[in-house]
Amino acid sequence: MVDLSDIRKEYTQGRLDEAKVAEHPVAQFHAWFEHYRTTAPEEPTVMTVASVDEHGQPWQRILLLKSYDDGGFVFFTNYESNKGRHFATNPKASLHFFWMKVERQVQIQGEVVPMSREEAQAYFHSRPRESQLGAWASQQSRPLASRSELETRFTQLSVEYQDKEVPLPDYWGGYRLVPSRMEFWQGGEHRLHDRVEYQLEREAWTIQRLNP
Structure with a gap:
């Protein structure tokens, strides 16, 4: 067994107050993302995308976020890939951003919707x-x-x-993850992390603090 229990890091860079976050989670994401970009990360748009196959087995992979707005978070891929096949039978996904430089994480859950061919065409030819x-x-x-x-x-x-x-190949295009839940995590000293959750309920976002 490789014992890693002595590897520890204290998180001391900041706090997250649920009374001071933006009313809309995408606005909060934007504020955090723009701050993270000021730290000159090597690849600021990196995110983990999780899907679930027909057997209930979760899968994860690293992709790049290509755009976002109040309507969702956009990425592109091969529709015949593992994730494309997963989304065809279970159109739900989770995105995860880990920004170690600022001791922050964001996770986003929601439904995955294929983008139009026109949108895919425009991005494909920009590559x-x-x-x-x-x-x-x-x-x-x-x-x-x-x-x-x-x-x-x-x-x-x-x-x-x-x-x-x-x-543009027929099997290649984009997805928009339409969020129904977003969580913001700020590392805290003594593992007393700050976690703020947004939940979409009846077309309105609710905000609450979670235990670390």
Whole structure:
């Protein structure tokens, strides 16, 4: 057994007061996100996306948040990937942000809604050309015999679409997670963390403090 019990960190950077948070959780997220960006993190949009398969088994992976507003949080992926298949049968997900530099976490639960093809098209063509080709080359989540097989497909596609626009694959697009619950966590000394929960009830957000 590898004993890690002596690894400890005290959280002392701040407090979170439920009486002072924004009325809408996305406004609170925005304030925290913009503050986090001032710390010059290497990849500020990184988040964990959790889905549940048909057997009730949770899955997680790291994705990048691409936009957000009061209507939800947007990310893009292959619809035929594991997560795409999960969302097809159980359109619920959880997002998790861990911002160690500021000792904060945000978790978001809600329903996942596919974005329109027009929205997907606009984002797809804003990506680097190599990323567009990569979406065609990768049969995401399926078995791959070797790295060279993937690289060969990428090279073939580069030649096929040389001097041409790379089309949006039918199996590639975006999702918007529409939140019904959001929780904000601020690390606290002696593990007395601050947790504030927003719950959507009858189209209005309620706010309450949770035990750490």
